[in-house]
Amino acid sequence: MAASPGALDLHMPASAVSGVVPQALRGGRLLSNGPGWTRIGDRTAHPFDGHGYVRAFAFDDDGGCHLRARFVNTPSYRAEAEAGRLMHRGFATNLGQPFWRNIGFGPPRNVANTTIQRWQGRLLAGWEAGAPYALDAASLETLGEEHFGGAIAGQATLAHFKRDALQRRLVCCSIRNGRQTRFTFREVNAAGSVEVVRAVSIDGMLFTHDFAITPSSYVIGGNPLRIKPAEIVKMLLGTSTLLRSVEPDLSRPGVLHLVPRGETGPVRTVKLPGTAFVVHFANAFEHGGALVVDAAVFSRFSFGEEFCYTGPSTPFDPSLPDARGPQRLMRIRIPAGSDTATWTPLSAHGVDFPRFHPDHEGHETPALFGATRRNTQYSDPFDSLIRVDLLDRERPSMLWTAPADVFVGEPVFVPDAERPNAGHILAILSDGIANRTTLAIFDALALDAGPIAAIAMPLLPIAFHGDWDGAPIGG
Numbered sequence: 048m049a050a051s052p053g054a055l056d057l058h059m060p061a062s063a064v065s066g067v068v069p070q071a072l073r074g075g076r077l078l079s080n081g082p083g084w085t086r087i088g089d090r091t092a093h094p095f096d097g098h099g100y101v102r103a104f105a106f107d108d109d110g111g112c113h114l115r116a117r118f119v120n121t122p123s124y125r126a127e128a129e130a131g132r133l134m135h136r137g138f139a140t141n142l143g144q145p146f147w148r149n150i151g152f153g154p155p156r157n158v159a160n161t162t163i164q165r166w167q168g169r170l171l172a173g174w175e176a177g178a179p180y181a182l183d184a185a186s187l188e189t190l191g192e193e194h195f196g197g198a199i200a201g202q203a204t205l206a207h208f209k210r211d212a213l214q215r216r217l218v219c220c221s222i223r224n225g226r227q228t229r230f231t232f233r234e235v236n237a238a239g240s241v242e243v244v245r246a247v248s249i250d251g252m253l254f255t256h257d258f259a260i261t262p263s264s265y266v267i268g269g270n271p272l273r274i275k276p277a278e279i280v281k282m283l284l285g286t287s288t289l290l291r292s293v294e295p296d297l298s299r300p301g302v303l304h305l306v307p308r309g310e311t312g313p314v315r316t317v318k319l320p321g322t323a324f325v326v327h328f329a330n331a332f333e334h335g336g337a338l339v340v341d342a343a344v345f346s347r348f349s350f351g352e353e354f355c356y357t358g359p360s361t362p363f364d365p366s367l368p369d370a371r372g373p374q375r376l377m378r379i380r381i382p383a384g385s386d387t388a389t390w391t392p393l394s395a396h397g398v399d400f401p402r403f404h405p406d407h408e409g410h411e412t413p414a415l416f417g418a419t420r421r422n423t424q425y426s427d428p429f430d431s432l433i434r435v436d437l438l439d440r441e442r443p444s445m446l447w448t449a450p451a452d453v454f455v456g457e458p459v460f461v462p463d464a465e466r467p468n469a470g471h472i473l474a475i476l477s478d479g480i481a482n483r484t485t486l487a488i489f490d491a492l493a494l495d496a497g498p499i500a501a502i503a504m505p506l507l508p509i510a511f512h513g514d515w516d517g518a519p520i521g522g
């Protein structure tokens with residue numbers, strides 16, 4: 048991964064675009080967030096701990112594109128930019144020598160590096176276990192932590208939010224881990240007020256990165272964690288990390304927990320047919336009394352080597368075999384009143400970063416898109432994009448594979464205003480050998496035909512999640 052690229056303002060005129068940027072995208076922006084600065088002093092931070100670097104790829108009316116990129120100005124970013132070395136421990140990153148700099152453990156640094164989305168004229172840069180940072184929509188200048196009127200101040204809030212388009216609400220989830228895991232769901236209305244609060248406690252220490260919603264439920268994965276006592280001691284002594292102090296407990300079949308959306312009602316725990324560790328959900332919806340959940344399910348999972356991380360003293364290694372995967376995109380069906388689910392795979396490929404029509408969250412949607420690997424035995428680093436038809440399940444998936452040594456990121460779907468099945472896919476392609484990043488635009492209904500437009504630029508750091516901003520800047 049490249050060293051810190053710093054703030055960028057880069058204009059790529061229409062003449063530099065291969066193909067033509069579709070009219071439907073002009074005036075909008077692809078937003079993207081990820082760990083922009085991971086080689087800090089003489090140490091490599093785990094990508095989870097790299098400083099958030101927000102990118103906005105704005106399509107001009109004349110067919111060109113303007114990239115604006117800024118670091119999220121968190122306290123740990125400021126401290127480390129000034130000192131030129133790691134100053135705060137992270138989930139998976141310790142400071143350099145001497146070891147006693149790492150003794151004890153406070154909350155890991157919030158680097159606001161995981162998600163980015165529009166909300167009320169601002170952008171929210173989310174992180175795994177803290178408040179999101181609000182950014183000015185146009186300048187990307189950091190405004191400060193967003194607490195939704197104090198509701199989530201001091202709480203470990205997930206980076207993944209859900210947008211209920213019908214109710215115009217943003218749903219967020221805060222978590223407190225212990226012998227039980229406490230989940231607090233809050234629904235923020237379009238005026239910025241918290242309208243619904245639902246808190247539940249579930250036995251066990253659970254790993255949660257994402258959740259799904261339907262009109263009547265919040266859906267969470269029952270991903271049990273086991274503590275590794277020796278690693279906890281080492282972590283407290285400064286020689287291990289929080290991420291290495293826990294491990295998935297895959298000795299039992301997986302479960303999902305269905306929390307009634309609203310303020311009352313018991314939690315339903317539903318058994319899955321096999322081992323399951325759910326990191327990303329795709330969508331969930333209700334169908335004739337049954338609940339349908341589409342999720343990327345791991346049956347083998349470990350922590351520590353995500354996104355090709357090989358330790359603090361070495362660079363990232365994209366050839367590293369993934370010990371976790373491949374994750375399978377599963378359709379999980381829970382009959383009305385039942386505590387047992389069935390499931391069927393939606394693809395033979397390992398799929399992650401599932402995306403779909405942004406207004407269909409919690410409702411049936413015609414297709415899912417994801418990042419995948421042509422070789423079905425592996426998952427990330429991803430070399431392909433996939434479209435899975437959910438209306439015609441007999442129809443083969445569409446697959447597009449990038450050129451050799453090019454990795455693909457999350458595909459963001461921009462729906463056509465009139466036809467929900469049609470639209471465009473935007474994906475960021477990374478070529479570390481040619482030192483080039485390409486923003487590729489696909490016709491969503493002909494994904495396998497390859498990009499209809501491609502915009503090349505100098506290599507950018509990897510990104511995690513993005514969002515489409517079709518509103519005028521600042522709107």
Ligand SMILES: [Fe+2]
Pocket residue numbers: 207256257327512
């Ligand atoms: Fe995620």
